Amino acid sequence: MTILRVLGSAAGGGFPQWNCNCRHCDGVRNGTLRATPRTQSSIALRDAGQDWVLVNASPDILEQLRQSPALQPARQPRDTGIAGVVLMDAQIDHVTGLLMLREHRQALPVYATAAVLQDLATAFPLTRMLSHYCGLDTHTLALDDAPFTVPPLHGVMLTAVPLESKAPPYSPNRNAPQRGDNIGLRIVDAATGRRAFYAPGLGRIEPRVLDELQRADVVLVDGTCWRDDEMQQLGFSAKTAADMGHLALSGPGGMIETLDRLPAARKILIHINNTNPILVDDSPQRGLLADHGIEVAYDGMEITL
Template sequence: MRFLILGASAGGGLPQWNCGCRNCVDARNRKIPCSGQSSLAVSLDGQTWSILNASPDIRQQMLDNPQMHPRSLRDTPVTSVLLTNGDIDHIAGLLSLREQTPFSLFATSEILDVLSENRIFDAVNREKVTRHPVALAQDFDLQPGLSARLFAVPGKVPLFMEGNDVRTDLIGEQTVGVRLTGNGKVAYYVPGCADVTDAVLKQLSDADRIFFDGTLWDDDEMIRSGTGIKTGRRMGHIPISGPDGSIVRLQGLRAAKTFIHINNTNPILQPDSPERAFVEQSGWDIAHDGQEISA
């Protein structure tokens, strides 16, 4: 399998339009790389591609990566798009793919209901873009030779659907991870996960490659930095650090591991930070836009 990171950042990207934190300032001044909102492309042959999550930045991401360019007058190498939740940073890019070119759209029924309940997504013509509801634990072909399976991870409903009582430990169709198999390899894409439970750990145990939620370094990062009032877990994201963070919880897996969906405040974005050094010493890669990875 071949992977192309279209967007390494969490919602808002880097720099975020309204943020003057150190990372955003450094990105504007080109001291550290800018990055788009979370999206990952996968292919078996480098010619046919599937996109995992349709970022609001998808037009620019496709422009920046020649692998995504049309090969004839009206064409795309993208055969399918798969959604892992209904968050704006994962579905808004569909509106940039409305120009009557066919592809398949895969998601759980609950995520597809989010699209159906908002008529703006009717602009993505269903006669051209077929919506395929996928049950959990059901294998399906994302493209020829590439099989996918969705599985539940702890999470929550999208921000715009939250009520007064918000649960971040929901297990169901609203937040899923993706298991990919092709050419004898197994890879996982989990850009949002509130907790690495024993069930999640068991699910990931056969991985050759994992792309995992790297939103925040620690749980109260945004509160301490003055950029927000919510903890990471309140937003549905397990922190990287700490005794119950993702590095410790996933340390026993043999897979090659990459953090993706990285928030603009995360100190691992600074090349000389002790946090980045710790991540790398722990055997993790840190995703960046345009990066190609094989599994």
């Protein structure tokens, strides 16, 4: 049995974002909206044992661990349930938490593509910084559809799926995309064969991605923005959702339309920006998602495969 736990469900900056006074952030701070605070996106996976695989390590990792006691089994004076970390990309909100894990007693196993490991060795040199602490035991993920496991979790089979999205702004690949800048993750329970597909950053539904979505029992995918021009309309950015590497939920070809085509038993949105009205429990947009059978992830949500 594979357990998937949502550690954080918001996009970069979390919800409420520290410097944002939009209607949503202001409302959740003051209790005037029916909305729940969220930390920055990350999930954790385990099989029948006590060890877990982190998928991304957000800047909020310490708070997420405090809210998830199962990841600290306390089997000895210094202990952790974290067996390793799989990175989907090199974005700040997905990798900065590695710095918070620097007290790990051995080199921390990290699984990522060659493109992501290159960014972490040069453009955002976490590898060098952490070499002065626990160090990283890096494993390069193949992009040839070959499954891998993170010991000792041999009951959880993982496969990296290349996605079309964006490399971080500091990456030399930002405007010259490389295969492996971003991945989705196929998650298969080795005993039951049930599968999930996790993709918090998804810029376009390519044929191979649609195939993954259609074959999954659970999809947990990019819910960053409701509209492509959301940030522009609010005056917060000149960039569209597409410019940032995210497929908007609404509109022709949007995520809702895509999810409507899937047979998956559960369809869940994650990586939700603070400007997105689906964060408000009683918003019309949240009601529309319910009409389409689409859930909104929240911190602490658990899914069993």
